Amino acid sequence: MRPFLDDLSAVELRVLARIRLAVTARLAAAAAAHDPGLAEHGSRPFRLALRVPGLPRAFVAKTEGPVTAWAGGETPVQRLPPDLTLFFPSSRDCARVLDGSAGRVFPIPGGWGAARALRYFRAAAASAPRMLRSPDTPAVLRAALLLEAAMSALVETANADPAMAPRLAHAPDGLVVVDAGGGVRRALRKEGGRLRSVRVPEDGQDAVLAFRDPESAVAVLAGKKSAVTALGACEASIRGLVPLVQGLFAVLDRASRYLAVKAEKEAGHGR
């Protein structure tokens, strides 16, 4: 895959937009639990949709419980019209805007909570990156946010990128638990060519990818250390059905290449 937005194929652009939609929505929801500054914005109900023509919508909503996100074709529990839709006219616009670059996005109000939704989204979209950048953020929180982003990117890449079909076909089906340490755990189920996020089971998982501690998880999830190296250094371990986890590593590798796509070519690049 080429490293710049302008060089991606139409299919790759759509995959990238799906990933950005899902990661943005999920981090915007996850941030609410950890950023006290978001509390005032997320205390009253709102429903926000992120939409690109031809792609599954992503939602961020505050109803009765905590702020929650849905993406990749998941349906919100309450099928009510959104208070606000952020409409991106194209995958390219979506990828650019959600990466912090200039692009077209149109807010379309649909209910009384539109202003609240916009305020929350503006604050939340900046919150997770800020927490990840801050040296004061505890490793366990950093691991939780990175795991959230990685799982979203993994699911969208697996389900949307046709190039992943052979990789997924090569891996066995099953349920994987990723344990980032410090109580941060997520689970994924692979069935045929699809991947979905599921509740972490008490037992019955087919494989477990466990990091020694949140710091080790952060190093791998932030791309500072390869998973293979972390395994050798005993900072991570795989138990159970190893090929299932290896199959996910392959998808994660592809996802990280999408996430590294830059909107603009820098001087001296792109030849």
Added chain:
Amino acid sequence: MAVDRFARSKAVFERAARVIPGGIYGTKSPGFLIPGKFPYYLESASGARLVDADGNTFLDYLCGFGSQIVGYGNPAVEKAGSERSARGDLLNQPSPLMADLAERLVSRIRGMAWTVFAKNGTDATTLAVSLARVATGKRVVIAAEGAYHGAANWCSSNLFPELSQDREDLVHFRYNDLEGLEALFRRHRGRVACVILTPHHHPAFRPQVLPDPELYPAVRRLCEAEDALFVMDDIRDGFRLHPEGSHVRFGAEPDMVCVAKALANGWPLAALLGTERVRHAADSFFITGTYWMSGAPMAAALACLDEMDRMGGVDRMETLGTSLREGLEAAGREAGFEARVSGPAAIPYLTFDEDPNLYLNQRFCGAMADRGFFLHPHHNWFVSLAHTEADIESTVEAAREVFAEMKAGRA
């Protein structure tokens, strides 16, 4: 405070990871074993025993992924290889030994008329597939799902989309599924260059499968009807199942046979053998590699073939492997486990019927490694002619302890 028995291995790995992608790559990556339970680096070996970078000793059942058949450092093989090396290993032209070894292999491997040499198993399988395509004028290669034929792009697990073109004409059927195989021949009628199979199915992470008695007759019949070739990838099994080639044991009639690994007891050498039918293609194909005709491994191979026969060959490994299988399965049963050893006796692999996810394998092999037995949790094992009855007994005894600990939840 507990001492880390792999401290030096880990320290070297840490250095290596800075300058080598993954630290150690491929099948020898620590991630393929159980990190923390097995050594990453080995210093020396003798007979059937390994010494790692930290000085730990292991009774080895991986045998250099099958390449050790008459024992690490076998004196006769080492003498032959070293003497040839002292007189010149890699020269401008091959040594006369090349003809000696070719004659020996052609007379030994049943049905074969010629041979060419290379270094790795991948060289031999890749060459075989290329020759099959050239000889038949067709492209499609049929292989079994989960089979390993090397690390070249046409067959490896590097399924990157950027490399998908290299695998375009490779199609798979489920091993022993004759209807599936026939369906592939029908679907690709007029386009099949060859079928490539291992004598028995030895996928990683799964129990091994012996060929259905109908498999090889069907492969021969279908290949004849399609004017396609049959390639036997005997790289892993070679010289452990039958002295004249593993295809003889299963009644198969291949057009080409690939051997490597045990051929030279670890000296780097692979060979592709073929029938008269493929000779013309091999004659006209440009086959070369800087190291492919080096003399020392060929001298080692000649000595290794002699040593295999002198030390008891296939029959002895079969006997040792059968004792190992029976001992392990009985020890497992005593502790209440459905431990099953699959594959030929000389190439065993233990799995647990009640645990397809391999958690029990990992516990078992990890605990055996703690006791100094190198049993791979995810890859088939090998018995060699350097193993002894006492080795098998000590392995089974240790396994009995481990099964008991597993039952008690301590391992």
